[in-house]
Amino acid sequence: MVKVLMNERLQPIVDQLGKELGAAVSEYRGDTTLTIPAENIVKACQQLHELGFELLSALTAVDYWPQEDPRFHVVYQFSSVAKNLVLTLRVPVPGINPSLPTISHIYRNANWREREIWDMFGIKFTGHPDLRRILMPADWEGHPLRKDYPLGYEEPQFSFNIHEIDLRKPYAKE
């Protein structure tokens, strides 16, 4: 088996974080990922910020439904422009009452990205200053990027049932 060597400048950081935060390290095609428990995320972000990862380049989530615990993974991707390093954090979150502490006080652009995750996946961020929907209308129900969200589909009209479906299609009034 050919083992790809981790970037030698990233190695000490990963070693340090892995020991302190109970992180599981995995590598895929040169990208290093640390999977850490939810209670350590703020601490991890603080440390990464001090270690020179000045940019939160991506913050998103994955829904592994129907798997329930953990149902979601929240993915944080950090970049260090000065050191030319990239590091990914993954945090498993359960499907019932999913919530995570906010990191918007450490990385300010996390504010809107956490709102997007709340909007699309329904993962709450405790301590967030302004947790509102950001993409969907304010009165929207449900979180559309969840795998169990119904696909809003229209009944296709064919020549044999066009009139039947037409009767229950909602048309606008004048």
Add this chain to the structure above:
Amino acid sequence: MGVEQKLGNMGVATTTLEQAVAWSRTNAMWPMLFGLACCAIEMMSAQASHYDMSRFGMELMRASPRQSDLMIVAGRVTRKMAPVLRRLYDQMPEPKWVVSMGDCASCGGVFNNYAVVQGVDEVVPVDVYVAGCPPRPEALIHGILTLYEKVRAMKFAEEKK
């Protein structure tokens, strides 16, 4: 060279008021600028010199609904955009018409999902649907000429209040 020569020196032309009104409506229709997606590119080229929609009296796209009497919905309408669309339609003065341009505006097109309105006729009453993804400028012009036929056939008695 004026109209009197064409009228054979009769000096007076007679017509019905309905026909005169319909003629003036169809020869000076001001569409509202409502491009939402790629269909808007075709709408722009329909107005540019190659296809030149001003041949049919549509020189101007108005940026204000209060100055327009035709809304060309060109592109997909998201559920977040739908209230805006309806509000702009309500602000247009009567009489007003709507052309739903392209598959997305007509029936949702390929966007069969939570975010896109499945046909703009759920939001505003549509007079003419133009099929295509996106429709070519000829198709849009054909749709507008079809609308003209409809407008010319309108009777005052049947007009909406």
